Amino acid sequence: MQIRIEATALPGRHCPAGPGFPGASDIHVGVQRKDRPAELLGLLPADAPSAVWTLDCTAVPGPDGIALRGPYLQNRLGGRFVYLSWLAADGAGGLAMFRRAKLMLDAVTPATLAAAVEGGRLTARLGLTDSAGLPLCAAVRPPLISWSAGPDPA
Numbered sequence: 268m269q270i271r272i273e274a275t276a277l278p279g280r281h282c283p284a285g286p287g288f289p290g291a292s293d294i295h296v297g298v299q300r301k302d303r304p305a306e307l308l309g310l311l312p313a314d315a316p317s318a319v320w321t322l323d324c325t326a327v328p329g330p331d332g333i334a335l336r337g338p339y340l341q342n343r344l345g346g347r348f349v350y351l352s353w354l355a356a357d358g359a360g361g362l363a364m365f366r367r368a369k370l371m372l373d374a375v376t377p378a379t380l381a382a383a384v385e386g387g388r389l390t391a392r393l394g395l396t397d398s399a400g401l402p403l404c405a406a407v408r409p410p411l412i413s414w415s416a417g418p419d420p421a
Contacts, residue, residue, distance in 0.1 A: 268326050269388050270335070270349065272298070272370065274318040276394035277311075278402045288401055291355035291365055296395065296402070298322065298339050299350035304364060307352060308339060313402065318395070322349065326384040333380050335372060335389075345406075347372040351395070353402040366404040368395070374408040382416035390415050 277296070284290035297307030298320045309320045324337030334347065341348050349370040357363035370391055375383075383389035393412040395403045403411070 268324055268335075268384060270322040270324055270337075270340075271388055271390045272318075272320045272322070272349065272351075273390060273392045274351075274395045275316075275392075276396045277313045277315055277318065278396040278400065280312055280314045282401050285399060285401070288399075291353075291402075293356035293362070294402065295354045295362060296351055297354070299341075299352045299367070300339055301337075301341055304352065307354075310354070313353070313395075326380075332377055333384060335380075340372070341369075348406075349391075351403075353404070366402060368403045369406045370412060371406050371408050374412065375414045379414050379416050386416050386418040388417050390417055 280294050281292050282290060294313035295310050296313055297310035300306040311318050322337060322339045324335045324340055327334045327336055339349060341350055351368040352364050353366045354362035355365050391412055391414055397403045
C-alpha cells in the first residue's frame with residue numbers, strides 16, 4: 268500500500284521574523300524517516316509550486332482497527348503520523364530543522380482507511396502555508412488536510 272501526499276501553497280524560500288518565529292532563509296521541506304530526523308525523503312525547496320511524496324507502507328489489522336506501518340510513519344504518544352520537516356540555512360552552509368508538521372493518521376476515517384487498503388493508496392491533500400504565511404507546523408487534521416482513498420495506478 269502507499270500513502271501519497273499532495274501539497275500545494277508552499278510558503279517560499281524566505282520567511283520573515285514574526286511573533287513566536289525568528290524568521291528563516293533557504294527553506295526546504297521533506298518527509299522525515301522514522302526515528303532518523305536527519306534522513307529526509309524528497310527534500311524540496313519551499314518555493315516549489317507543489318510537492319508530492321509517495322510512501323510505501325503496510326496495513327496491519329489489530330484490535331483497534333487497521334494500523335499503518337512503514338519507514339516514514341512515526342508512532343509516538345498521541346498516535347501514528349507522518350512528519351514533514353522544515354529546514355533552513357544554518358549559517359554554516361548546511362540546513363537545520365526548525366519546525367515540523369505532523370500529518371495525523373487518526374484523522375483518516377475507518378471507511379476511508381478500509382477503502383485505501385482495498386485500493387492500494389491513501390492520499391493526503393493539504394496546503395503547506397499556515398494562516399500567518401509561515402511553514403505549516405504542529406498536528407495537522409481536517410479541515411487543513413483531506414484524506415481520500417483510491418486505486419494504486421501501478
